[in-house]
Amino acid sequence: MEMRRVSGWFTLKGKSINSIAYSFHRLTGMVLLLYLIAHLSFLTSLRIGEETYTAFISTTVRPETLPLDSLLFLATFYHAFNGLRVVLNEFGLLYEVRKALIYVMTLLALIFWLYSTYMMYVFVTGW
Amino acid sequence: MSMEVIKHDIVIIGAGLAGLRAAIAAAEKSREVSIALISKTYPIRCHSVCAEGGTAAVLREDEGDSFDLHAWDTIKGADFLADQDAVEFFVREIPKEILRLDNWGCPWSRREDGRIAQRAFGGQSFNRTVFAADRTGFHEVHTLYERSLMYPNIVRYDEYFVTNLFIEDNAVKGVSAIQLKTGDLVFFNAKAVILATGGAGRLYGFTTYSHQVTGDGLAIAYRAGVPLKDMEFVQFHPTGLIPSGILMTEACRGEGGYLRNRDGERFMARYAPERMELAPRDVVARAMWTEIIEGRGFEGPYGPYIALDLTHLGEEKIEERLPLIRDAARKFAGIDPVEEPIPVKPVAHYTMGGVHTNMWTETPVRGLYAAGEVAAVSIHGANRLGSNSTAECLVFGRVAGEKAVEYVTGKSFAEITKEEMLAEEKRLFDEILGKSGDENPYEIKKELNETMDKHFWIFKTGEEMKEGVKKIQELKRKYENIEIVDKKKGFNTDLMQAMEIGFMLDLAEVVAVGAYTRTESRGAHYRLDYPKRDDENWLKHTLAYYTPEGPKLDYIPVTITRWQPVERKY
Amino acid sequence: MEREVLFRIRRFDGEKEYWQDFRFTARKGMTVLEGLYFIKESLDGSLAFRASCRMGVCGSCAVKVNGKPRLACETQIFDVGDVLEIEPLDNMPVLKDLVVDMDGFFRKHEAVKPYLIRKDDDYKNPKELLQTPKELHAYYDFSLCIKCGACYSACPASATRSDYLGPAAITAAYRFCMDSRDEGKEERLGLVSGSDGVWRCHFNAECSEVCPKSVEPAKAMQKMRLMSAIHMIKSIFR
Ligand SMILES: Cc1cc2nc3c(=O)[nH]c(=O)nc-3n(C[C@H](O)[C@H](O)[C@H](O)COP(=O)(O)OP(=O)(O)OC[C@H]3O[C@@H](n4cnc5c(N)ncnc54)[C@H](O)[C@@H]3O)c2cc1C
Ligand code: HEM
Ligand code: SF4
Ligand code: FES
Numbered sequence: 040m041e042m043r044r045v046s047g048w049f050t051l052k053g054k055s056i057n058s059i060a061y062s063f064h065r066l067t068g069m070v071l072l073l074y075l076i077a078h079l080s081f082l083t084s085l086r087i088g089e090e091t092y093t094a095f096i097s098t099t100v101r102p103e104t105l106p107l108d109s110l111l112f113l114a115t116f117y118h119a120f121n122g123l124r125v126v127l128n129e130f131g132l133l134y135e136v137r138k139a140l141i142y143v144m145t146l147l148a149l150i151f152w153l154y155s156t157y158m159m160y161v162f163v164t165g166w
Numbered sequence: 167m168s169m170e171v172i173k174h175d176i177v178i179i180g181a182g183l184a185g186l187r188a189a190i191a192a193a194e195k196s197r198e199v200s201i202a203l204i205s206k207t208y209p210i211r212c213h214s215v216c217a218e219g220g221t222a223a224v225l226r227e228d229e230g231d232s233f234d235l236h237a238w239d240t241i242k243g244a245d246f247l248a249d250q251d252a253v254e255f256f257v258r259e260i261p262k263e264i265l266r267l268d269n270w271g272c273p274w275s276r277r278e279d280g281r282i283a284q285r286a287f288g289g290q291s292f293n294r295t296v297f298a299a300d301r302t303g304f305h306e307v308h309t310l311y312e313r314s315l316m317y318p319n320i321v322r323y324d325e326y327f328v329t330n331l332f333i334e335d336n337a338v339k340g341v342s343a344i345q346l347k348t349g350d351l352v353f354f355n356a357k358a359v360i361l362a363t364g365g366a367g368r369l370y371g372f373t374t375y376s377h378q379v380t381g382d383g384l385a386i387a388y389r390a391g392v393p394l395k396d397m398e399f400v401q402f403h404p405t406g407l408i409p410s411g412i413l414m415t416e417a418c419r420g421e422g423g424y425l426r427n428r429d430g431e432r433f434m435a436r437y438a439p440e441r442m443e444l445a446p447r448d449v450v451a452r453a454m455w456t457e458i459i460e461g462r463g464f465e466g467p468y469g470p471y472i473a474l475d476l477t478h479l480g481e482e483k484i485e486e487r488l489p490l491i492r493d494a495a496r497k498f499a500g501i502d503p504v505e506e507p508i509p510v511k512p513v514a515h516y517t518m519g520g521v522h523t524n525m526w527t528e529t530p531v532r533g534l535y536a537a538g539e540v541a542a543v544s545i546h547g548a549n550r551l552g553s554n555s556t557a558e559c560l561v562f563g564r565v566a567g568e569k570a571v572e573y574v575t576g577k578s579f580a581e582i583t584k585e586e587m588l589a590e591e592k593r594l595f596d597e598i599l600g601k602s603g604d605e606n607p608y609e610i611k612k613e614l615n616e617t618m619d620k621h622f623w624i625f626k627t628g629e630e631m632k633e634g635v636k637k638i639q640e641l642k643r644k645y646e647n648i649e650i651v652d653k654k655k656g657f658n659t660d661l662m663q664a665m666e667i668g669f670m671l672d673l674a675e676v677v678a679v680g681a682y683t684r685t686e687s688r689g690a691h692y693r694l695d696y697p698k699r700d701d702e703n704w705l706k707h708t709l710a711y712y713t714p715e716g717p718k719l720d721y722i723p724v725t726i727t728r729w730q731p732v733e734r735k736y
Numbered sequence: 737m738e739r740e741v742l743f744r745i746r747r748f749d750g751e752k753e754y755w756q757d758f759r760f761t762a763r764k765g766m767t768v769l770e771g772l773y774f775i776k777e778s779l780d781g782s783l784a785f786r787a788s789c790r791m792g793v794c795g796s797c798a799v800k801v802n803g804k805p806r807l808a809c810e811t812q813i814f815d816v817g818d819v820l821e822i823e824p825l826d827n828m829p830v831l832k833d834l835v836v837d838m839d840g841f842f843r844k845h846e847a848v849k850p851y852l853i854r855k856d857d858d859y860k861n862p863k864e865l866l867q868t869p870k871e872l873h874a875y876y877d878f879s880l881c882i883k884c885g886a887c888y889s890a891c892p893a894s895a896t897r898s899d900y901l902g903p904a905a906i907t908a909a910y911r912f913c914m915d916s917r918d919e920g921k922e923e924r925l926g927l928v929s930g931s932d933g934v935w936r937c938h939f940n941a942e943c944s945e946v947c948p949k950s951v952e953p954a955k956a957m958q959k960m961r962l963m964s965a966i967h968m969i970k971s972i973f974r
Contacts, residue, residue: 047826047895053803054890057941061892128939131958137941194859208842210883211786211794225864265862271852271915273872273879280866304793305879312851324839347831376788409765412791494791497810500765608777651781656750657832660781 060121060141067118074111102163109156116148116155169587170352174202174321175574176567177341177356179328179383181209183217183303183559184538184566185362186310187263191567193317199571202354204323204343206378206662209311213364213376214559217303218415218490220285220295221560222553223260231292233257238729240554243289243446244547245689245699246731247396247707247724252525253545254727256561263560264296272309273298275487285487286420287552289446289736295553300415300490303556326352327662328382330590331359331390332582337532339580342590346662349655351591353582357574358533360566361387361521362559365539366673368666370514371615374406374413383540385669387521388676392529393709393720395542397519397673398680401550401690402624404450406513409468410498414491414510416552419443421487424475425454426507427462438736445736448549448690451512455624458511466509473507480504512624516555518546518690519680522709527566533573537566544707547724548689598668599661603647607664610641610648614667614674617641622681627694631682638678639716642671676710676717683719684708701731737764741813743771745783746823747833756780762813768820769797769808772834785834792948795882798825798889799834805886807948825889841885844901848909848927853920865917875914878907878956880949887943887953899932903943903953906934910956913963925967934961 049062081099084091124144127133133140176192178185181203189203205212224231236257241248268274268282275283275297287295298305314320326343329351333339340355363383367375388394404425405414419425425443427433437453438445445453454472457463463470476484476491481504484492488503495501495508520542527535527543538559545558621634645668652660686700687693705724710717743758758775769787776783786796790809797808800823801816813820828836887903888894894902909928913921928934937957944954 045896047892050892053800053805054942055945057945058890058892061938061940061942125939128941129937129958129961131955131962134952134955134958137954207786207788207794207796208838208883211788211796213788213794215793215882216789216791262862265864266859268865269852269854269857269862269917271912271917273876274867276867276869276872278869280868280871282864301793301880304882308879315846315849316851324842347837376794377790378788410790490793497792498765498767606777606781608781612777652784654749654782654832657784657835659784659835660776 056138056141060145064118064121064125067114070111070114071118100163105159105163108159109152112155112159113148113152116151117145120144120148120151169591170350171355171582172202172352173355173579175199175356176358176360176570177202177204177354178360178362179204179341180212180362180364180538180540181205181311181322182212182214182362182364182538183306183310183556184540184563185360186307186314187560187563188360188362188537188567188570189320190310190314190317191564192571193320195568195571196575197319199319199574201320202323202356203314203320204326204328204341204354206325206327206346206382208324209314209322210307212307213379214307214556215304216374216376216413217306217556218300218413219287219417219420220297220302220553221260221264221306221556222287222290222295222551223264223557224257224294225261225264225282225284225296231294235292236290236294239290240545240551241547241729242734243549243551244545245549245734246701246705246726246729247399247547247688248545249525249543249725250727250729251725252543255525256545256558259561259564260557263557263564267306267309267560270309270313272305275299285417286444288416288419288444288450289441289551290553295417295420297417299486300417300488306556306560327665328363328386329594329665331386331534332586333390333531333534334580336530337580338534340582342587344594344662346657349658351594353587355579355582357577357579358535358570360570361534361536361540362538362563362566363540365517365520366670367514367517369614369670369674369677370400370618371612372406372411372619373514374403374411375514380666380670381517381673382666382669383536384521385672387529387534387536388672388710388712391712392531392534393522393711394676395519395522395707395709396544396548396680397517397676397710398684398708399518399548399690400514400622400677401447401516401518402451402512403447403515404454404512405474405510406515407494407499408466408471408509408511411513412494412498413513413515414474414495414508415488416447418474418476418488418491421483422479424478425450426473426475427457428464429462433457433462441736446549446551447515448692449736451624452692454512463511464509471509471511474510475507476503477505477507514618516550518542518544518548518550526569527562528569535566535570537562548691598665599650599653599658601649603649605644605648607645607648607650607667610645611667611670614638614641614670618674622678625692625694626681628682628685631678635675635678635682638671638674642675645671672712679717680708680710680719705731738762739814739818741771742819743775744819744821745833746821747783748824748830750832764814766813767809768799768801768806768811768813768816768822771813771820772808772822784832793882795884798884798886798948799823800825800889805889805946807884807886810948825885827889827891827894828885836885838885840898841888841902841904842883844905845883845908848901848905849920849924850905850908850912852912852915852918853923854917855919867916871916874916875911878911878914878951881907881911881951881953882949884948886946886948890942890946892940892942893936893938897932897936900936901928901932903957906960907951907953907956910960913960921963922967925964928960929964929968934964937961
């Protein structure tokens, strides 16, 4: 077995909404993975000392990074809802309405994302 | 140049219905013999997958069908040129083949009670055509192909283009082929060879055939000295879709469809009052062509046509019984048969003639067998009945496979000599590929198609045919001077197609000369200058032998057992 | 109606790959396959592509048209537009121009035992097996696969794993498992439950999107997964 074209994961020319959802899921999965690694390293820094952690945190939790956090939430919600869709479909459920399901899940992700961004905004700006 | 020699007890050329069936039969007969199955396309890309309507078999004697009835329909349909011993054998064998396919997974259409369903077909006086929707050939081929995977002694050579046959002392000893992927010339040394390469429908331009049906096996055998039988009989199917020629199966009429002229009239009432649209193909095709000639056809952008009207059948029945027809009419003509009639006209459809064999598929050359459309056993005579041809492939494919095993048992190989190999290599790569000339082979093919469509169509005259023969001979001379553009080895389809065109030119000449010489009208062969059947002089098979100057004709009697020729009325 | 069109074809002559443009006048109703034949017969005889039936049943002619795998013979030029980018299928080695090596694809199909398995198989004395129209419909649509490879070309799982059986092969396995005449389900489930089988699928579902025969390979795959899961759980308790 050789590795062939990883680019096949992200080729969208001539593809349908299914492939877009798929590529996006993969992308967000990777983003989440990276975030998780970063997140865990931050937490690990607690072992070095409280100051290191606070220093780290203060560079990342700021109003300026809010858009990044928001994007992260978008990724999370998309990944979670779309993941739910994949799980459903992979059990052979709702196959016939699979495209509609993509739209529904994406919509749900967007709603949750908007709400969460709003909440974060409130939290960070201390409104 | 590497020259590989591969040894197999039996080599089967062609993996359509006939070739696949032969391979399975041989493997069932003996697990010891090694069987090569060679084809220029992957097996499931063969032409047989296009067969739509069905396969005739007597399954319900309790409901009134009988072997004698099927035999009689076939013989009458053949305008009495069929060998009756072969027909009798054939009708008795086919039911078992249907059941075998059932046991191997073929998704036959069913009755409510789960038994195999049957439908009406032209010239068959009982509803005896077994079918799998309107994709019968497709499902049959896939079923046979899948079944063939179970036998370890069937070795497949997919996409090998056979170029020649080697015969010594009137016994076959092998074949040569180009492996398309690499472009290498390969030799197969064999004790027996079964030809199953299908017909020659692409001689015509307006045809139902796949692009690959170029009569290679016929031409290769002919050039090697094996006679071709009854090649002047070419069937025209009444209903080819305009403009592509894609077949609108006879099952359309079997399921109750009508043919109408521009006045909306079901004109078949005037030609075959009893059988109407379900008269045999030659009768219906001639009726349609007469309507067109006499100005009662519809006018369309591609010339006059006749309407095949299914609208009264209703969407449900069309979806259930004729889904492919609906799909094809929509995709290729932009017409939904549920709503509008389909524009059709007669189209070249079947090669009744073929390599001369007896009823055991044996050719005059020892160890060389032929089955399927490439062979003329002959059960179709001057006109094949719809759904008898897939049946023929199954029955006689089996016979060929079994006969070949019997023949090779205890035999030894006769080697293909070095000289023969070098000569073939020189012929292919120096004389054909290496040649430089100024003719485009595809232009020649186009002209050949036009000639056949014009001079050897449904109604023929001596005058026109004479001109046609001349034209073909001219094209043959032109062909000497072709140039193949692609000089590379791997997957050289340019070389392959140029060779196919060469094969077709030889075959066209056989068809033309045979038709010109036969001064009568019988079955699909209809001459305006000799409009009557002439049993006194012409109740006989034509045999054509190759000579460099053109075909040499000979005749042999037809086997008549229980059914004397009578006038053919429907 | 006639119009000039541009065929941009990705070519490969065994050594180098390049794009070549062909311009010609197409007429209404002309298919991509007819366009390719026109090019081969009138403009450049060396162009290689596969085709046979020209009516969408033999599965020879699948190519990518503007990125999407389709049957050339079933695709009208004017339905695509005036510029057609034509490429060989993905995920299979290109042999020449639009011809890809499908041997591996067929080996995978063979690997799932795509034939009826019955204990009472009797070659000499076949007998009529009963199957009601309802039982027939349970698998019929899945038996319509023409092995064109379009799904395999579109599948991202096939793109990265050359040993993955792929949509067409697994659909074939499912088709036989669902046949009321078959007795080989367990055997076949063993074959598709391995690391090269159903669990490689990520439900990208593009296969169903491109399938010219509406076979719905993605559906067969998910149904097969469920069967496979049950089969695996059962086999733990055996
Ligand atoms: C559109 C259509 C519909 C039909 N419908 C029906 C029907 O409903 N009922 C019915 O009974 N009959 C029908 N027929 C007729 C029937 O389909 C054919 O007669 C039959 O399928 C021929 O099968 P075969 O095995 O002889 O050849 P084919 O299926 O043509 O197979 C030929 C094989 O030979 C191989 N081959 C050819 N040349 C070479 C070479 N040089 N080297 C290597 N391999 C080669 C090919 O690759 C192929 O595998 C229909 C025909 C057409 C055109
Ligand atoms: C509610 C939470 C989550 C759900 C429902 C979910 C669901 C899924 C599903 C079903 C898949 C498989 C997709 C496929 O078959 O292609 C998947 C893949 C993946 N997930 Fe999640 N996931 C969740 C959270 C996370 C988190 C927190 C991470 C970060 C570490 C993550 C990272 C990944 C990665 C890297 C992949 C592989 C990408 C792929 O296969 O396309 N997921 N997820
Ligand atoms: S499932 Fe569809 S796309 Fe895939 S090979 Fe079969 S017919 Fe082609
Ligand atoms: S040529 Fe047969 S499917 Fe297109």
